[in-house]
Amino acid sequence: MTQLTQSATWQQLATHTAALPHMRELFEKNDQRFNAMHLKSCGLLLDYSKNRVNEETLALLFKLANEAQLTDKIAGMFSGDIINNTEQRAVLHTALRSKASQTINAEGQNIVPEVQQTLAKMAEFVEQVQSGQWTGYTGKAITDIVSIGIGGSFLGPKIVTQALRPYWKGLNCHFVANVDATSICEKLKGLNAETTLFVMSSKSFGTQETLTNTLSAKEWFLAQGASQQDVAQHFVAVTSNVAKATEFGMDANNIFPMWDWVGGRYSLWSAIGLPIALVIGMDNFKELLSGAFDMDQHFQQAPLEHNMPVIMGMLSVLYSNFHGAQSHVILTYDHYLRGLPAYFQQLDMESNGKSVTLNGTAVDYSTGPVIWGGEGTNGQHAYHQLLHQGTALIPADFILPLQSHNPLGEHHNQLASNCFGQTQALMQGRTYEEALAEMSSSKLDDAQKQLIAKHKVMTGNKPSNTLLMDKLTPPTLGALIALYEHRTFVQGIIWQINSFDQWGVELGKVLGNDVLDRIGAENDAQALDCSSNSLINLYRQGQI
Numbered sequence: 001m002t003q004l005t006q007s008a009t010w011q012q013l014a015t016h017t018a019a020l021p022h023m024r025e026l027f028e029k030n031d032q033r034f035n036a037m038h039l040k041s042c043g044l045l046l047d048y049s050k051n052r053v054n055e056e057t058l059a060l061l062f063k064l065a066n067e068a069q070l071t072d073k074i075a076g077m078f079s080g081d082i083i084n085n086t087e088q089r090a091v092l093h094t095a096l097r098s099k100a101s102q103t104i105n106a107e108g109q110n111i112v113p114e115v116q117q118t119l120a121k122m123a124e125f126v127e128q129v130q131s132g133q134w135t136g137y138t139g140k141a142i143t144d145i146v147s148i149g150i151g152g153s154f155l156g157p158k159i160v161t162q163a164l165r166p167y168w169k170g171l172n173c174h175f176v177a178n179v180d181a182t183s184i185c186e187k188l189k190g191l192n193a194e195t196t197l198f199v200m201s202s203k204s205f206g207t208q209e210t211l212t213n214t215l216s217a218k219e220w221f222l223a224q225g226a227s228q229q230d231v232a233q234h235f236v237a238v239t240s241n242v243a244k245a246t247e248f249g250m251d252a253n254n255i256f257p258m259w260d261w262v263g264g265r266y267s268l269w270s271a272i273g274l275p276i277a278l279v280i281g282m283d284n285f286k287e288l289l290s291g292a293f294d295m296d297q298h299f300q301q302a303p304l305e306h307n308m309p310v311i312m313g314m315l316s317v318l319y320s321n322f323h324g325a326q327s328h329v330i331l332t333y334d335h336y337l338r339g340l341p342a343y344f345q346q347l348d349m350e351s352n353g354k355s356v357t358l359n360g361t362a363v364d365y366s367t368g369p370v371i372w373g374g375e376g377t378n379g380q381h382a383y384h385q386l387l388h389q390g391t392a393l394i395p396a397d398f399i400l401p402l403q404s405h406n407p408l409g410e411h412h413n414q415l416a417s418n419c420f421g422q423t424q425a426l427m428q429g430r431t432y433e434e435a436l437a438e439m440s441s442s443k444l445d446d447a448q449k450q451l452i453a454k455h456k457v458m459t460g461n462k463p464s465n466t467l468l469m470d471k472l473t474p475p476t477l478g479a480l481i482a483l484y485e486h487r488t489f490v491q492g493i494i495w496q497i498n499s500f501d502q503w504g505v506e507l508g509k510v511l512g513n514d515v516l517d518r519i520g521a522e523n524d525a526q527a528l529d530c531s532s533n534s535l536i537n538l539y540r541q542g543q544i
């Protein structure tokens with residue numbers, strides 16, 4: 001057993017959680033439960049009262065957090081400690097939303113001035129493109145941005161741009177990530193090369209999908225009548241590999257920097273967010289940063305007991321390690337936030353999908369759960385069935401802005417009612433007696449009623465958090481995303497894992513390239529396992 005699972009607090013949590021009454025009972029006995037278990041900060045309200053906790057559970061969870069020296073670890077991340085120990089890097093995405101007056105050192109150097117310079121460069125570029133001063137090769141203003149990237153260099157900009165649709169300033173934005181040619185071909189259909197600007201985002205400038213898509217975009221651009229020297233006007237890059245980007249044909253002035261101390265899935269706050277800024281404007285982009293900054297302050301300063309990311313992170317630990325939960329669902333009751341579950345999936349699963357501790361010991365407890373989800377109310381007519389009556393325990397986060405950007409008749413009342421109704425149903429469930437009573441006026445005979453009642457029973461006691469905001473705005477979105485970033489960090493600290501590397505994903509890249517060589521080779525593949533050899537050879541034949 002590891003020290004963690006042997007610890008007295010861990011053992012106490014195991015005993016305590018097994019004996020905790022049903023949430024229905026906890027609510028019946030305490031009508032102040034919401035008052036005691038909600039928290040407001042950074043434009044967000046977290047109601048965590050519908051969780052399998054009482055004061056003692058929370059006290060034990062905070063004890064566990066203290067034993068993991070969570071407060072010191074938070075301070076360490078913000079001050080640039082090399083916490084990504086396998087890549088020997090600091091983890092300073094928080095510096096990207098810092099104030100100009102701050103000093104934050106990475107490897108002994110204050111990085112705030114570079115961050116500010118990059119923001120200024122972005123602001124200048126955004127202004128030029130939005131105002132029409134930056135023109136395409138025939139002198140026309142830019143109308144469309146095509147953002148090419150993958151993973152962290154794609155999903156953040158895409159989801160944020162989608163979420164902030166009401167703040168768009170006039171430019172259209174299209175995102176290409178998949179190496180499947182269908183993606184880029186479909187996106188380019190209908191675009192005019194004269195008015196299209198490509199933003200190539202790749203920290204390494206070496207990711208196969210992004211390079212291939214960018215080269216295809218360039219070929220398309222040249223095929224439309226543009227020349228090689230027009231490339232610089234239509235292709236800009238965000239990368240830490242300036243040499244490779246200039247080799248590609250980009251003007252060194254149009255290359256926006258990235259740094260080793262920013263992980264891909266934490267990078268939307270950097271120049272990787274350039275497509276966001278082009279679409280919503282630099283002022284709104286800065287508001288997004290300021291919402292995240294507020295959450296950073298809260299995370300660093302609030303006591304653990306009143307700290308939103310800490311509470312959410314520790315609740316996740318509770319369900320993963322003491323209730324056997326293998327997954328966690330994120331349900332956004334806002335159409336603009338429909339992409340957020342996928343973003344949080346990347347954030348959490350790439351960060352906490354680990355099975356050895358920082359010092360290489362195999363864990364003997366569950367780490368990151370599967371994160372999934374979708375938009376309410378659609379899921380209620382599909383997979384919510386399993387949430388209510390399936391055998392797996394799946395903690396849920398419900399996210400709802402109180403005011404809609406599109407107030408229309410009864411829509412928002414219905415949306416909110418569904419959101420609250422779901423959390424209530426999950427918590428209280430329906431007993432056999434209640435199910436039977438509901439059928440009292442039915443003409444069915446008793447045996448049939450009893451049978452159906454059994455099928456209608458919902459055990460309840462299913463945990464959920466509800467996150468509210470007044471309205472979805474750049475700062476509330478910034479705070480919301482930073483909240484989940486820090487929640488992910490908290491879990492990683494308790495589990496003693498490195499939340500900032502991704503060796504599994506890296507292996508996939510290497511093997512993919514190896515297979516590509518074999519697909520293009522002259523002779524049939526033979527050196528791999530028989531399944532891989534056969535699949536490659538079938539592919540070479542082009543038919544089964």
Ligand SMILES: O=P(O)(O)OC[C@H]1O[C@](O)(CO)[C@@H](O)[C@@H]1O
Nearest residue numbers: 151152153202203204207264505
């Ligand atoms: O920005 P790059 O270097 O193209 O990498 C893209 C993505 O690839 C990964 O390294 C792994 O897929 C992600 O972490 C990263 O965001």
